Amino acid sequence: MVISKNVNRLLRYRSLLLKMQDLGFETVYSYNLGREAGVSPEQVRKDFSQFGIKGKKKGGYNVIELLFTINNIFRKDEMQCVILVGMGNIGKAMLQYRGFKHRMIQIVATFDIDPSKYRKNCPVPCYPMEDLKRVVSELDVKTAIVAVPERAVQEVCDQLIAAGILGILIFAPTIIKAPPHITINNISISHELESLIYQTLHVKRD
Incomplete structure (x- = not known):
């Protein structure tokens, strides 16, 4: 079973491979990727096997071929369309983020x-939220970003799910009630900072 950590690491490997390609690397080994990604070579090979990726024994991986395979897994040969709910400060920042284009992701509609x-x-x-179901159907979108106040997150997610959305990225630490076939990822900047602060306070100094 492929879990989100495997997916996140595979995306990390892809970013590293793109840099290696720019530097002229033709072949890469699991220990190269592991060192740069902060994991063991065994973990790299295990992650690849989860997605059916195989390398040559002691021969490593061809960078171009490996990138092609990973791009196919994430359908990077075609633009992936998403919608955005909430046009506050976070929503506007997401809409203006240029990095999406390089990763073949496009926000095609927003709602407020x-x-x-x-x-x-x-x-x-x-669009107004009343148009959500119609627009989602017309654009055949399955993924949404939610950037609304925490108190409104559950209601918005309910509307998105009812409209046919299957994957939701939320900028809030809210626990959402959703059917098991719905994938929900939460990003809480405050929680990430609190975790980082804790680690800096308890770091062992030589």
Whole structure:
């Protein structure tokens, strides 16, 4: 069974492979990737096997071929469309983030409850929540980003799921009730900072 940690590491390997390709590397070994990713060579090989990726014994991996295989796994040969709910500060920052384009991700529509933010005749239109189900169906989107106040997250997720969304990224530490076939990832900046602060306070100094 493939879990989110395996997926995240595979994406990390992909980023490293892109850098290696730019530097002119033709072959890479599990210990190269492991050293740069902060994991053991055994973990690299285990992660690859989870996705059916095999290398040559003692011959490593061809960088171009490995990138091609990973790109196919994540369908990087085609643009992946997502929608965004919440056009506050975080939502606007997500919409303006240029890194999505390089990773073949495109925000194709946004939603908000504030009528002053509605825009339909622009590259990325903003719709009222009442249009959610129609737009999701028309655009055939399965993934959404939620950047709304914590108190509204569950309600918004319920609406997204009812509209046909299968994967949701949330910028809040909220625990969401959802059917088992729905994938929900939470990002809490405050929790990440608290964890980082704890680790810096308890680091062992030589």
